[in-house]
Amino acid sequence: MATMTVSLPGPMKDWVEQQIETGAYASSSDYVRDLIRRDRERRDQAMTLDELRQLVADARASGESDESVGAIFDRAKAIIRSRGVPRG
Template sequence: MATMTISLPDPMKEWIETQIRAGDYASASDYVRDLVRRDRARRGQEFTLEELRQLVADSRASGVGSRSMDDLFAEAERLAAARDRVRD
């Protein structure tokens, strides 16, 4: 594993140390690795503001959907599970 040295302002260092004391992370390295994993996942699903506006416009123009709430929740759970697999 490679080693990297970084400099942080005191408030950021304190924040990381607080997360470690809370038991959320084992070390500062663990915290940074989690940030990198989340950033990589987010960038893989990132939309520009213009793309988001277009998605909203398309959604509004499509009218009322015919899918049931059960179908929508099942789809949301499937997407969440897929996103969790990307993070691991």
């Protein structure tokens, strides 16, 4: 495994140490690996700007919907949940 040295301001270092003290992580390296893993997953799930533009273009081209706004939001929420996108 490769080694990387990271410098953190005091409050961030304290935060990492608190996470280790809770027993959730074995070491600072374990904590940072988990953060990187989560970030990669989040980025893999994120839409690119081009994908978003295409989605908007497709929506405009499809015309008006007979669905209610509430039904559209419910469908969108279901899609988000199915993708495992964290709420934020």
